Amino acid sequence: MNILIINGPNMELLERREENYYGRIPWGDIEERIKNLGRSQGIDITSYQSNYEGDIVEYIHKHGQEVDVIIINPASLTINGYSILEAINIYQIPFIEVHMSNIYQRGGWHAKSIFSKHAIGVVVGFKDFTYDMAFHASILYLEGRKNS
Ligand SMILES: O=C1C[C@@](O)(C(=O)O)C[C@@H](O)[C@@H]1O
Numbered sequence: 001m002n003i004l005i006i007n008g009p010n011m012e013l014l015e016r017r018e019e020n021y022y023g024r025i026p027w028g029d030i031e032e033r034i035k036n037l038g039r040s041q042g043i044d045i046t047s048y049q050s051n052y053e054g055d056i057v058e059y060i061h062k063h064g065q066e067v068d069v070i071i072i073n074p075a076s077l078t079i080n081g082y083s084i085l086e087a088i089n090i091y092q093i094p095f096i097e098v099h100m101s102n103i104y105q106r107g108g109w110h111a112k113s114i115f116s117k118h119a120i121g122v123v124v125g126f127k128d129f130t131y132d133m134a135f136h137a138s139i140l141y142l143e144g145r146k147n148s
Helices: 011-016 027-040 053-066 075-079 082-091 129-147
Strands: 002-007 044-049 069-073 095-099 121-124
Touching: 002 027, 002 053, 002 129, 011 027, 027 044, 027 129, 044 053, 053 082, 069 082, 069 129, 095 129, 121 129
Parallel strands: 002 044, 002 069, 069 095, 095 121
Antiparallel strands: none
């Protein structure tokens, strides 16, 4: 099984962003932890981050056919990243939307998503553990699909 994690703009500088929303853990440390989790269960995890919507679209075009589930944090593209949503649709890849901060508590534009209603589910607000939770949710989803 292959899980692809996609992070949108500014997610590569997590440790320099608002600590109350994102904590202080660099993305590299989160990535390593999730990849180890994957390895321990025989699951391949790749991750991709870009500050450019088009780069994310092209990455999905290149790798979409190899992916079973996407965990995506569209970051500020959550409100308008239509081309990413359409790229995911081309390959019909089930996806889980994640946000490290509780976007509903933050309100305003943070609380608006064009992705949520198309997602398997949404995980928000658990800082770095958001990704662990989405990983476990992906496995449960894939196993549920296998057994149904
Ligand atoms: O860049 C981000 C990060 C975010 O997606 C989060 O992980 O909480 C929330 C978004 O509103 C914001 O633009």
